[in-house]
Amino acid sequence: MNYERIELERDGPVARVWLNRPEVRNAFDGLMVTELRKCLFELKDDDEVRVIVLGGRGVAFCAGADLQWMKAMASAGHDENLREAQALADLFFTVYESPKPIVCRVHGAALGGGAGLVAASDIPVASFGTQFGFTEVRLGILPAVISPYVLRKIGESAARELFLTGERFEAVKAQEIGLVRAAVPIEDLDGAVYGRVQELLKSGPKAMAEAKALIREVAFQRVEDLQRYTVEAIAEIRVSPEGQEGMRAFLEKRKPGWAL
Numbered sequence: 300m301n302y303e304r305i306e307l308e309r310d311g312p313v314a315r316v317w318l319n320r321p322e323v324r325n326a327f328d329g330l331m332v333t334e335l336r337k338c339l340f341e342l343k344d345d346d347e348v349r350v351i352v353l354g355g356r357g358v359a360f361c362a363g364a365d366l367q368w369m370k371a372m373a374s375a376g377h378d379e380n381l382r383e384a385q386a387l388a389d390l391f392f393t394v395y396e397s398p399k400p401i402v403c404r405v406h407g408a409a410l411g412g413g414a415g416l417v418a419a420s421d422i423p424v425a426s427f428g429t430q431f432g433f434t435e436v437r438l439g440i441l442p443a444v445i446s447p448y449v450l451r452k453i454g455e456s457a458a459r460e461l462f463l464t465g466e467r468f469e470a471v472k473a474q475e476i477g478l479v480r481a482a483v484p485i486e487d488l489d490g491a492v493y494g495r496v497q498e499l500l501k502s503g504p505k506a507m508a509e510a511k512a513l514i515r516e517v518a519f520q521r522v523e524d525l526q527r528y529t530v531e532a533i534a535e536i537r538v539s540p541e542g543q544e545g546m547r548a549f550l551e552k553r554k555p556g557w558a559l
């Protein structure tokens with residue numbers, strides 16, 4: 300499938316998805332939102348692909364929503380505004396619930412919705428000097444649809460400071476508050492991403508998808524309400540072909556079938 304706003308590179312079990320609108324620092328408009336979502340759906344059903352890397356072409360990862368596009372929404376009616384906002388919310392949810400792990404390769408800038416993509420991904424790795432920020436309030440708008448993902452990563456304390464000031468901050472602080480998992484020199488960024496991908500390729504594909512579902516389910520429920528779910532999850536996966544192969548491989552002192 301050909302895309303205008305993104306680029307998809309396949310490399311065996313790894314799919315690299317590039318935001319590809321460098322002239323506006325990969326700011327996303329309606330077309331990019333649609334294409335990115337379509338692409339993630341395509342990858343979801345592709346058994347060959349086991350890990351997704353999300354990055355940005357040009358000097359920055361993503362400058363968030365296209366402000367021309369957002370501004371133009373003043374001439375649309377409330378229903379159309381709701382539809383566009385829903386499409387945006389659906390994109391972040393698609394990233395968040397992707398059964399294939401998403402490693403985010405972050406450089407240059409990740410602002411507004413760009414920081415939202417980082418928050419919705421599984422393992423974001425950033426280069427030193429990357430500008431992060433929830434700049435929306437400085438533009439008189441809100442980090443609304445990204446807030447559930449950001450809050451889950453950075454918590455209320457940091458969100459109160461950063462959502463209210465809209466100030467920009469650097470990769471080291473992004474790591475300190477839990478928005479990214481690692482901050483490295485730019486020349487080491489691809490190596491750090493590669494390292495994460497290699498670790499993920501050691502994991503059972505189905506087990507990773509189930510582990511993501513487990514995190515989503517377990518994070519915000521009472522322990523006693525979770526017993527049935529967690530008991531069923533382990534009871535099912537340990538007798539599944541993948542679970543059996545993983546445990547057998549360990550006991551036989553060999554790599555499991557999926558390991559490269």
Ligand code: COA
Binds near residue numbers: 323365412430
């Ligand atoms: N929406 C629309 N256009 C954007 C954009 C956005 N979110 N971010 C950048 N652009 C455009 C700029 O207007 C500029 O267009 P021009 O060439 O027609 O003047 C072009 O992209 C390059 O931006 P520039 O600021 O010159 O690039 P830079 O490399 O010096 O800085 C950023 C990059 C991302 C740090 C800077 O563009 C920025 O701060 N953008 C605003 C990001 C923001 O607050 N996003 C939140 C949206 S909710």
